[in-house]
Amino acid sequence: MxxxxxxxxxxxxxxxxxxxxxxxxxxxxxxxxDPEPFARRQGYRITVDADGLAALRDSLPAELYRLALATGGEPGGYFRITDARLRDAIKLTFPATPDGGRQMDRQLLRSILLIGLDERVQYxxxxxxxxxxxxxxxxxxxxxxxxxxxxxxxxxxxxxxxxxxxxxxxxxADSGVSGIYGRTPLVRGGRDVIPDALRKSGVLAIGDEPGRAFFLTTMRFGQPPVAAFASAAPGRFVPAGDDYVMWGLVLRRGEAPTGDPRAAAARLATGFHPLVGRLVEGADDDATILTSFAVxxxxxxxxxxxxxxxxxxxxxxxxxxxxxxxxxxxxxxxxxxxxxxxxxxxxxxxxxxxxxxxxxxxxxxxxxxxxxxxxxxxTATGGFQKWLMTRVLPRLHRVTVADTVSETA
Ligand SMILES: Cc1cc2nc3c(=O)[nH]c(=O)nc-3n(C[C@H](O)[C@H](O)[C@H](O)COP(=O)(O)OP(=O)(O)OC[C@H]3O[C@@H](n4cnc5c(N)ncnc54)[C@H](O)[C@@H]3O)c2cc1C
Incomplete structure (x- = not known):
């Protein structure tokens, strides 16, 4: 058969x-x-690692794989675990190899993955x-x-x-942990909202409150998506806008808001570095969502x-x-x-x-x-690991982002 x-x-x-x-x-x-391909925002950017890239290379026609790489962020960079004031506890370095992990906008990646499948997908x-x-x-x-x-x-x-x-x-299984996710334009008033020190970093800041953490990473398109699609896949819908910062506030399920998630994120982010508050405040209105984590x-x-x-x-x-x-x-x-x-x-x-x-x-x-x-x-509520990450290791490093960093620095 x-x-x-x-x-x-x-x-x-x-x-x-x-x-x-x-x-x-x-x-x-x-x-x-879903009734159509881009009926809802299916999340923001995603870090595609060596496994993800290998899978895309094996599955996509070569020109579509090149389009994914061209519109993705620069390869390599850092992942920092910090305290609430964004002082480094741990900094991991990812080499900038051609096959190295990078940020990709999820909607754009879906758009690329849909090329050639039009007749085969029904909504x-x-x-x-x-x-x-x-x-x-x-x-x-x-x-x-x-x-x-x-x-x-x-x-x-x-x-x-x-x-x-x-x-x-x-x-x-329900993990008992939730997240509020948002997306904030990278450029405001002609300047990046992310300071240079974090230009190529994903950051996971561990909050002082039990179970609280804040995550941020930047999506800088390698090539402007509209231009890249115009030459590689003319006529295709390009669902990406400008560069942005994706952020997520991690909280315990009991703290999950029932009302406006952005207002809740602003309230729950007060113990963090001022940059965190500015990112939440500047987030796109319609793009802040609450989700729960499962295992x-x-x-x-x-x-x-x-x-x-x-x-x-x-x-x-x-x-x-x-x-x-x-x-x-x-x-x-x-x-x-x-x-x-x-x-x-x-x-x-x-x-x-x-x-x-x-x-x-x-x-x-x-x-x-x-x-x-x-x-x-x-999300540990206390104990040795949290003490080490938030009280000991950050004191051994220089200040990563000064508290006084100007609003558009
Ligand atoms: C905020 C956030 C950040 C993340 N960042 C990363 C990251 O950096 N790197 C990473 O690797 N992963 C990341 N993830 C995880 C990643 O998004 C998911 O693991 C991934 O999307 C799973 O892909 P999938 O195709 O299995 O499912 P999905 O992407 O969820 O796709 C499922 C599809 O099925 C459709 N569907 C649902 N029910 C039905 C039905 N009954 N019939 C037909 N269609 C249906 C949905 O509409 C959807 O289109 C992140 C997740 C979140 C929430």
């Missing part, structure tokens, strides 16, 4: 898999719940169930429609509607032959360490390669899927464990 693949969810993982399968000449369809199709029918699987949608294929992949994110059927008992559970079994999961649908993880999206891309490239090999050799698809699941479970749940561990350390 001919190999046909249906993917639920046109996020980073689902689209990357579709690209990989298309390269292998496999008939693939993607069904997305307004919320998957609700998957069931076997003879040698095929039937994916059912909320609108009453259905699609048949030999393989079904749930790439429908953290709230996956297909997980309970494909990997029963693997629902993610994925290892699937114990995969009872539905021909069906599997990728990305957050199977291994949700808190956004500490920037692994979630990269792991979703890695899953897509790996599953795509296994299915492509089965397609080329006529080998068993079930074996290809099982091999993907074994390999994925190892690296993905290692990433889940690392990000959950990091979250626990960063």
């Amino acid at each position: 001919e190999l046909t693949v249906t993917i639920a969810g046109a996020g980073l993982g689902g689209l990357c898999l579709a690209q990989r399968l298309l390269r292998a000449g496999i008939d693939v369809r993607v069904y997305e719940a 307004g199709k919320r998957a609700v169930a998957v069931e076997p029918d003879g040698a095929e699987l039937v994916l059912r949608f909320a609108d009453g429609g259905s699609a048949r294929s030999t393989v079904v992949v749930g790439a429908d994110g953290i709230g996956s509607a297909l997980r309970s059927r494909i990997a029963p008992g693997a629902d993610p 994925g559970s290892r699937p114990a079994r995969w009872p539905l032959a021909g069906a599997t999961l990728i990305g957050d649908a199977v291994h949700a993880m808190p956004p500490f360490g920037a692994h979630g999206g990269n792991t979703a891309l890695r899953d897509a490239a790996l599953l795509g390669a296994k299915l492509a090999a089965a397609h080329a050799s006529g080998g068993p698809v079930a074996g290809a899927i099982a091999a993907y699941q074994d390999e994925m479970a190892r690296y993905a749940f290692d990433a889940v464990d690392r990000s959950a561990r990091m979250m626990r350390r960063i």
Whole structure:
């Protein structure tokens, strides 16, 4: 029987898999719940690391991979863990190699991943169930429609509607930690709002309040997206604006606001360096969101032959360490390669899927464990680690950003 693949969810993982399968000449369809490709802001920038870049390189046509690199930020830089006054406790350096990690705007990356898939992605199709029918699987949608294929992949994110059927008992657990995320234009009054000392840094500042932290990083497009798309993909929609700072305020679930999240972030950020308050105050009005963090559970079994999961649908993880999206891309490239090999050799698809699941479970749940561990350390309410990070190590370093740094310095 001919190999046909249906993917639920046109996020980073689902689209990357579709690209990989298309390269292998496999008939693939993607069904997305949102009514159109950019119906909502799907987050801001993401740090794409060596694994994520390798997955994009393996899955995208070369010119689209080059477009992703060209519009991404400069490779390399620093990641700093600081105290609330932005004094360094730990500074990690990432080399600026051609394959080195970099910032990418998520909407722009999705736009690139959609190129060439137009006929194959359908919107307004919320998957609700998957069931076997003879040698095929039937994916059912909320609108009453259905699609048949030999393989079904749930790439429908953290709230996956297909997980309970494909990997029963693997629902993610609530972490008790939430985040308010925002996006602030990088340039105000003709000058960067981020001081030079932090130009190429991601920063995670540990607050004095129990469980409180603030994260910031800058998205500087390597090439202006409109110009880069005009030459590489003329006529395509470019969903990115100007350079910006993405920030996130980490808080305990009990503190999560019920009203305006930006006002809550401004109130909760008062104990931090004044730069933090200015970033929150200058944030885009419609782009501040509250989200809660979940920790994925290892699937114990995969009872539905021909069906599997990728990305957050199977291994949700808190956004500490920037692994979630990269792991979703890695899953897509790996599953795509296994299915492509089965397609080329006529080998068993079930074996290809099982091999993907074994390999994925190892690296993905290692990433889940690392990000959950990091979250626990960063949000510790006290103890030795917090004392070390906020009271001891920062005193050993020079001041990173003076408290008096001018509003537009
Ligand atoms: C603030 C923040 C910052 C982050 N930063 C980073 C980072 O720097 N690096 C990193 O690697 N990761 C990062 N992550 C994690 C990363 O965003 C996710 O891990 C990644 O988006 C997962 O991709 P996915 O394709 O599995 O799911 P998603 O991107 O969530 O895509 C799922 C898609 O499925 C659709 N869908 C949902 N339900 C259905 C349904 N029933 N039927 C059909 N379609 C459906 C959704 O509309 C969506 O389009 C961050 C996360 C957050 C919240």
